[in-house]
Amino acid sequence: xxxxxxxxxxxxxxxxxxxxxxxxxxxxxxxxxxxxxxxxxxxxxxxxxxxxxxxxxxxxxxxxxxxxxxxxxxxxxxxxxxxxxxxxxxxxxxxxxxxxxxxxxxxxxxxxxxxxxxxxxxxxxxxxxxxxxxxxxxxxxxxxxxxxxxxxxxxxxxxxxxxxxxxxxxxxxxxxxxxxxxxxxxxxxxxxxxxxxxxxxxxxxxxxxx
Amino acid sequence: xxxxxxxxxxxxxxxxxxxxxxxxxxxxxxxxxxxxxxxxxxxxxxxxxxxxxxxxxxxxxxxxxxxxxxxxxxxxxxxxxxxxxxxxxxxxxxxxxxxxxxxxxxxxxxxxxxxxxxxxxxxxxxxxxxxxxxxxxxxxxxxxx
Numbered sequence: 001x002x003x004x005x006x007x008x009x010x011x012x013x014x015x016x017x018x019x020x021x022x023x024x025x026x027x028x029x030x031x032x033x034x035x036x037x038x039x040x041x042x043x044x045x046x047x048x049x050x051x052x053x054x055x056x057x058x059x060x061x062x063x064x065x066x067x068x069x070x071x072x073x074x075x076x077x078x079x080x081x082x083x084x085x086x087x088x089x090x091x092x093x094x095x096x097x098x099x100x101x102x103x104x105x106x107x108x109x110x111x112x113x114x115x116x117x118x119x120x121x122x123x124x125x126x127x128x129x130x131x132x133x134x135x136x137x138x139x140x141x142x143x144x145x146x147x148x149x150x151x152x153x154x155x156x157x158x159x160x161x162x163x164x165x166x167x168x169x170x171x172x173x174x175x176x177x178x179x180x181x182x183x184x185x186x187x188x189x190x191x192x193x194x195x196x197x198x199x200x201x202x203x204x205x206x207x208x209x210x
Numbered sequence: 211x212x213x214x215x216x217x218x219x220x221x222x223x224x225x226x227x228x229x230x231x232x233x234x235x236x237x238x239x240x241x242x243x244x245x246x247x248x249x250x251x252x253x254x255x256x257x258x259x260x261x262x263x264x265x266x267x268x269x270x271x272x273x274x275x276x277x278x279x280x281x282x283x284x285x286x287x288x289x290x291x292x293x294x295x296x297x298x299x300x301x302x303x304x305x306x307x308x309x310x311x312x313x314x315x316x317x318x319x320x321x322x323x324x325x326x327x328x329x330x331x332x333x334x335x336x337x338x339x340x341x342x343x344x345x346x347x348x349x350x351x352x353x354x355x
Contacts, residue, residue, distance in 0.1 A: 031232060031349055034292050038347060045335060094251060096263030099235035101347045107263045 004173075006181045010188040018185065022178040029170040036163045038101045043156040050149045057142045064139050067132035074128050083125055093144060103159045105152040108144045232349045234258035240285035243272055247281070254287065262287070265343045272344065275314050280307045287346040290334065291326070299334050300326040302348070315340050 008014040072080055092111035097104045237254040246252040252264040264286065273281055288311075289302045301312060305322040312327055313320055315337055320327055329337065338345060 034349065035232070038292065041331065041335060042338070045339060049339075096251065096253065097260060098343045099256060099260060099262050099346065102232060102235055104235075104260060107265065107343065109266065 004177050004180075005184055006177055008181060008185070010185055010192075012189075015182065015185045015189075018178055018182050022175065022182065025170060025175050025178060029167065029175065032163060032167050032170065035101055036160065036167060039103065039156055039160055039163060042100055043153065043160060046149055046153045046156060050146070050153060053142065053146045053149055057139070057146055060135065060139045060142050064132060064135035067128065067135050071126070071128040071132045074126055080129070083129065091140065100152075100156070103155055105155055106148055108148045110141055110144050235260070235262070236289075236346065236348060237262060237287060240287065240289075242282055243269065243276070243284040243286055244278075244281040246286060247273055262346070263343065268341055268344045271340070272311065275311060276307065280310075283307055284311075286344050288341065288344060289348045290337075290345055291348045298328055298330060300328045302326060312337065 006018070008018065075083070094109045094111050096107045096109075098107045099105070234257050236257050238257055239254065241252075241254055246264060246269055252266065252269060253261045254264075256262050269286075272284065272286075276284060284307045288308055291300045291302050301308065302325060303309065303322065305325070309320065309322045309327060312329075316329075316333055320329075
């Protein structure tokens, strides 16, 4: 793409302004590139964590379903439901935000994570139920962790796209435009100098003739 | 070919915004680990008015590798400064407690010079994996030079 010149008056003041803008743009480009590399690093890290987290989640779910099947087989579905209906409780998740190099990412944490009393009758139930409830809680924690990671990954991806656009705009549009305009202004001044010199020479010749 | 760039103004506005967001996420004030552990929802307020929450799990991990006195001296979040050299970053800290934590996490000796621990990018990855919310990036003015 050819560099587009910026419409400016060919004066020294404009040249100084353009040079300042160029230097500022180059510094910003450096910072934005730094930021992009950091965000990319975090993105890759989160991506690998998500893979691990999903694998763990599947393992936890498989274990939890196995335990639940055994419990249901031992107690029977009706008795199990009767025990568990009394223990129903809303899940409390503490939400907040964390800031990651300028990207606001969500932060989820399961409140009351370490519960020791679960609400069902310990006399009428077996250790199978304890085990399946324990595994279900682990699943819940894993889901919340995965949700946080997934959203963070989405946000980081969007930020990477945005930052890349800025880096490209600087690299291929703004900085080349400024450089071309500065070059154009230098050429204009040199041309003006040459004109001035030839004009002076002409005047000198005319004066000598007289 | 002299023409006005159509996106000139938009780009400049975008860049101004970029500089604004750069360090807007920094905390107004760092907090002591001991204070954060006592809070129900440990957090710090940021310069842009937002709130940065710490993971309790991370705080508890830090508490487990530090003594009671050290918890009263450790300021969080730990600031990671991005230097002009793209391959390196440095951690702004007083020699002592932060140094001990970084040594523990990286499992290798490090040197703290002039209040800064210099790390390479792979080491940064390891550190950030463990301390996600208790560390924050700083784009320092040195980067601008």
